[in-house]
Amino acid sequence: MRPVDAIIVLGGERDGREEYGIEHARQGVSANVVLSHPYWRGDPKMAEFCAIQDQRFTVTCVPPQPSTTRGEALFTRDLAAQHGWNSVMVISWRYRVPRARYIFSRCFDGDIVMRPVPRDYDFGVAHWE
Template identity: 45%
Template sequence: MLGWPVYVTPQVDQLRHADAVFVLGGSGDAAYTLGLEYALQGYTADVVFSNPNGAEAIWLTDLCSHQRYRFTVSCVEPNPRTTRGEARALERLATAKGWHSVIVLTDAPHITRARYIIQRCFHGDLMMRESETELSPLEWARSFIYQTAGFVRAAVQSGC
């Protein structure tokens, strides 16, 4: 299958200390949990959750508004509510906070496309990591189509 190395077994980067962990929206709860685990393990002191659903994601809004950890947890609402919007939000935060390295978490089918888009905006040390992905065969097929269309859309867009 042509998309296997892109969507099922994408390139992930070795985990090392970073200025922040940035969790992309739509990755499922496992990515949010993994972002917190990385901070608890000492990989970063700053965790940012993308929240494309805004106030509708009550649990995420609550998590970001009540600091419960020894590290910072915050949320951003990307504009637009796409990977491109998330990449722009990441770049703005990196510039404002002086970040030079970021761990980005998303699910396996999204890693390669997310890397392609984020590297257009963020020029620091980017570590793409996979959160747990449990998809049915139908969901894998849907992801293949969705991610491929997203690649086409990203290829025709210029800049960040």
């Protein structure tokens, strides 16, 4: 694990990804956590995450446009330009990491560290595909 300018948590299944990204920030990996927020406006879990206040890091919640991995890569590119970020850690589920890396590499010129959510799945790659 190495420091990055921002931790980007992609939207999707409630599999612990938000907690995983925030825990990395608490451990000092980054002072910036960006949570993709493609969920309905009144989502109580996202409201809880977006309201986190910690002196060690900031949490920013962004609805991706479009509401896809491409939209998440685009908002990362824009935030990086705005804040001078050169490196990001992208967190998603294990089977989405290769695809997300490809999309992010097309939209973001900086250093990209991919991190899968540490959890077990009841199915393998072949079943998922």
